[in-house]
Amino acid sequence: MTWGRKQRQEAGDGAQQWQVAGNVIVGINEERAREIAEVTAKQVIAEHAGVALAIVQERIDEFDRRVISSLEARGHLDAFGDPAFQRAYRKAQTGAASSDRATDYDTLAALLSDRAESVGDRVAVGAIEKAIEVVDLVDDLALRGMSLMYAIREWHPFSYDIDEGLDVIDRMMGVLITGPLPHGSEWVMHLESLGLVRATTVMELKKMPLLLSEKLVGYVAPGVESRAMPEQVHPAVPGVRWEPLTVEHALKPGYRRVRASNEAMLSRVFEQNGFPQHWREIIMAEARSLFGLGTIDPSLREPLLAAAQERTHLAQAMIFWDSIPLGAHLTLTGETLAKANAYRLDTEGYITRE
Structure with missing residues (x-):
């Protein structure tokens, strides 16, 4: 999921660069990301003084390797330039240091990728950072x-x-x-x-x-008898026929239903095919009234x-x-x-x- 907007700039030497508020340029490459990760790691390791430091260091090193690789693959290394992201990253390093499950590192990496995409969405950021805090505690x-x-x-x-x-x-x-x-x-x-x-x-x-x-309401819609299905959808949508918009009803022989698992999927088809909004509304209304799209045939x-x-x-x-x-x-x-x-x-x- 993506929240917020970035104005992309050309970047050289392997760096990713973006413009924020029109006047600040930041560039982060893999080397710089690792430097930032090392700084936050030192803070986390300091909290574990005297407690199996070698194990903590090993866990954080492995975590950093996986996360930076994941963020680079998804184009999110630039997030390391954000102090708020660095705070979330430090929390994730703390979780990694406390966990003996290597799979937690990948889960934390996925959460950090979501965090990098969620700039400006406080609701999403709050949920992500809360999730980061409990990853190592979940059975x-x-x-x-x-x-x-x-x-x-x-x-x-x-x-x-x-x-x-x-x-x-x-x-x-x-x-x-x-x-x-x-x-x-x-x-x-x-x-x-x-x-x-x-x-x-x-x-x-x-x-x-x-x-x-x-969930699959389109699959269990009542449908209409094949022989009773009209050819044209509606006079207000000239040239649009029901035949390509419907399919034989696998659960109800002799009937046809709309080619969609639910209304949302049908709307997506309309959008992909460039149907005007008023056409979509007319076709959707006809699909509901004629084929029962959005309703369930209890026998199915x-x-x-x-x-x-x-x-x-x-x-x-x-x-x-x-x-x-x-x-x-x-x-x-x-x-x-x-x-x-x-x-x-x-x-x-x-x-x-x-």
């Missing part, structure tokens, strides 16, 4: 469960095809399920103690049969669930979700950490960085 099982909770609630497939869309979700769940999943309520209470989750017994989580159909919930249960990782994720005993909701800090952990695990680039 592995709880982190896995929290990341899966975030993915189930927030991720949507772009594909209009049901099988392809479910396969995408299954693949993304596989990215996150790297070991056993937590059960019971202890892990939720652990996350709540760190400010990453709010748990309540008053409002339970929606069960998977309902949640899945709501079970077929969709059955198709999802055929996917190994998605089936695991659904069982896990339905076993969560409390009405647990991620805080903004929890969402921030869960997303950073997902990006750390996604070495193949399956997850869209948006």
